[in-house]
Amino acid sequence: MEITSIIGNIAATLTTMSFLPQAVKTIKSKDTGSLSFPMYLMFVMGVLLWLIYGTLNRQMPIIIGNLVTLLLAGIILMFMLRDQLRKKRNQDSGSRI
């Protein structure tokens, strides 16, 4: 394998798998306080489009890489959505008092 291909493969593995420790930390701590909601919303939408792009071009590495990232970033986004809903519910019940 060429040196550039090896570099590209390591790069793809690192950027894809980097979301694993964040997902594990978020699942364990259930704390999303310093995570940015717009970041995960934009990121998950972007990864979803990469998945469509890979499917239309039948590029398996793009499909697999983005499926893994979508799963991991999607879990983090779900936790953030839950926190956002909880915050909104608390605000609503607070304003009724």
Added chain:
Amino acid sequence: MEITSIIGNIAATLTTMSFLPQAVKTIKSKDTGSLSFPMYLMFVMGVLLWLIYGTLNRQMPIIIGNLVTLLLAGIILMFMLRDQLRKKRNQDSGSRI
């Protein structure tokens, strides 16, 4: 432009720019409590390798996209490194008492 190219361009813009709101939030709040240090370490290393890959292959979109991501994710990693060092220093001074 073909529909797949348009989807690819929107995908790249979204995943690249998603780190902007996280960097802004981290700079403003200086809170990195729920961010994963291994995630940002792996991610920044991966983006650095993508930059080398793009440079070796002379692919300008890969170079520019990863330069922007490196800057944004690098800022977040710097804040986390500062917090890690501060925590270590506090532990050291605590163990000396």
